[in-house]
Structures are given as structure tokens and as C-alpha cells.
Amino acid sequence: MDWIQITNQPAFAAFAHGCGVPRIMVDLEHMGKKERQGGLGTFISDHQPQDVGKVRAAAPRAHLIVRVNPIHSASASEINQAIAAGADSLMLPMFEEASTLRTFADLVAGRARCIALLETRRALATLPEWAGLAGLDEIYVGLNDLHRQLGQRFMFEPLADGTLDRIARTARSADKRLGFGGIARLDEGLLPGRVVLGEHLRLGSTSVILSRTFNREMLEAPESDWRSVYCQAIARMQHCEGVLATRTPEEVESDRLLARDLIAKATAALTPAPDTQPGASKRIIVG
DSSP states (O other): OEEEEEOOOHHHHHHHHHTTOOEEEEEOOOTTHHHHHTTTTOOOOOOOTHHHHHHHHHOTTSEEEEEOOSSOTTHHHHHHHHHHTTOSEEEEOSOOSHHHHHHHHHHHTTSSEEEEEEOSHHHHHTHHHHTTOTTOOEEEEOHHHHHHHTTOSSTTHHHHSSHHHHHHHHHHHTTOEEEEEEEOOTTOTTTTHHHHHHHHHHHTOOEEEEOTTTTHHHHHOTTSOHHHHHHHHHHHHHHHHHHHTTOOHHHHHHHHHHHHHHHHHHHHHHSOOTTOOTTOOOOOOOO
8 A cells, every 4th residue: 555644744754754655745735625624624734835845855755746726727837836846646636527637637748647536526427437538647536525525424435335346446447546535543533444444455445645643643742752653553554454465355345344334333423313403413533
């Protein structure tokens, strides 16, 4: 698995890469994100274009992903600047049609890898039209936005209802790399990291964003030995990946059913009780 650490801090980017995290992401997306996700407990980036070059200089051997804004009037300038600063891959969020991805790929023009961030209902519906697009290298499924667009309560519901299985089959047929969602530490989260990791391997996913559980100590207790904790958490994930890769088909199916059951329980916990007032449903944050 290519773990992805989102950060604009050069020193932390270099440290994370040294602990075995192959991919670092600088997240420049801000257009419309606060309106979509504000108040939901999700990550709203404050990264700036100048951070790309700083992170590139600090972690020259890491694969540097830059998530840009949805296509807009200044996209060409934004993309050119990110590539000039050293981006290896660019990720396009919130697209809906194949034509938008073609515009994106044309603007990148082969100078970096192109990642389509599938996170809208319309992008899911048009997947067969754009999955095989020339110039597109990878499909990444953004579960935070996608599950809400599908009217679901828990971000991993698309994993239980077959949506991600269908996406994975299409990605394989189009010879595109696949990644999805975020992952918590092995034994944390409503859907524990080891369960999520097992599903990544089952579906042929090769990439996942590390949740904030991994650098929690750095953020909340900077005087602690957070570096050791972080490296150990990554090492445990790597070991678990190796173990899960040896599962028999029967064990893989058993783990799939476990994931489905845990997702059902988490979803039920998010359903308002009968006497709950409209708009006052419980909110549980994963990771």
C-alpha cells in the first residue's frame, strides 16, 4: 500500500517519508469545501501554493501529490504552478463529467500523473465514460463527499453496498490504479484500520490516506514522544498488510462479511432515535 500523509509541514513530510510513507499530499482545494464539509469534523485545508515547493525540497524522494481546486478560470495557472514546484501527481476533486477530466488531463499535458477524485453522484454514474480516459492514471474514491451525495450516513457505506466493488472492477478493466477513503490506526475507528486495510487488499486498492489518528500526538501533545508513536503505527500497518496478503479466499470472504456487519452497526448508531428532533441526528467522526 502507498500510504498518503496530508501535510504542508516540510519537516513532518520528511519525517513521515522516512517512516515508510511513500506519498505526501499538499491539499490546495478550498473552493466550495467549507460549504460542503464545514461543521462535519472533516479536514478543511489551509495549505497554500507556496507549500508545494517547500515540501518538495524537504522530501525530495517522496511521491508528492497536490490536490488542486475543481476546474475553474485559473486552473491552468494553478496546475502549472504546482507542476513547476515539483508535484508528481495532481488530483482533481468534485468533477462530474468525462469532459471535465479531459480538460484536466489536457492542462496537465503529461507533465505529472493525473488522479481523478471520484466523490460526486454524477461522477459515479458516468464512471464507464471516463475510467479509460487517456492521460488518467488513477482513480481515488473520496468517501467523505460521496457517501453524503448518495444520501448515506456513514462514510464506509459505499464499501458495504457494493459501490466500491463496482468501481474496483471498472478500474481494473481500465488498467487504472485505485485508492479510496481514509484509514485509522489498526485498532481505532468505528471501522478499525485493520478491517479497512483488509478491504483495500480484497479490492486491489493500492493507496489510502492516513487519518488524523496517526499524527494525533504530534497535534495534541507536541512535547510527547510522538515520533516514536507515529513510526510504530506505520510499521504495524506495514506488518498487518503482509499478514493480510496471505489470507485464503475463505478468510478474505469472512473479513468482507465482518466489514459489512461493522458498517451496518455504525450506520445504525448514526440513525436518529424515534424521539430525536429533525436535524438533530448524532454525528460520529471516524478516525
